Amino acid sequence: GNSVTQMEGPVTLSEEAFLTINCTYTATGYPSLFWYVQYPGEGLQLLLKATKADDKGSNKGFEATYRKETTSFHLEKGSVQVSDSAVYFCALSDRSSASKIIFGSGTRLSIRP
């Protein structure tokens, strides 16, 4: 079956550091891939997405590229801010059914001023 594996946290960085959060997946077919972010006390919200191989999703300075050859969708940001402190979830959506969405376990990111 489909699965998503993302790096365990917590991850602690200093402000302006480079961020990478790794995400790999296993899936049949051609899923869509997502990063969601959960700020303290809130629900999840979509950060970025990619629907086919080699697509790059980007938003708020974050980027992730859909790599079919390595089955990866790593999240990157060149210079993090304190306001980026949150939990980040990688997710996969099967095209065959609306309910077949798999989430990773989440990575907590803390940014020091």
Place this chain on the structure above:
Amino acid sequence: DVKVTQSSRYLVKRTGEKVFLECVQDMDHENMFWYRQDPGLGLRLIYFSYDVKMKEKGDIPEGYSVSREKKERFSLILESASTNQTSMYLCASSFFLAGGSGANVLTFGAGSRLTVL
């Protein structure tokens, strides 16, 4: 701008009580979801509904039921709450076309944190 509203942010209930968690979306989405979020386990799907009065069990439906009498409202019911149901509950909705090129983007509510004593 709020699109998915969960009626209660925090609830405290006693073991054996019946608990209702309500969720309303204003985007005319066909699909609605109830997830449970626990540390280290990510999000686990409890129930999914793809239309009014239609539902599918998710990964962990035991101890839960749902109701969708209107398109915009999806309720999660704990018939007899137990301490192992203490958790954060997240409602979400989506528009999705199976086999289409679009992505199945979920819009989440703010969550309902339930404590069962």
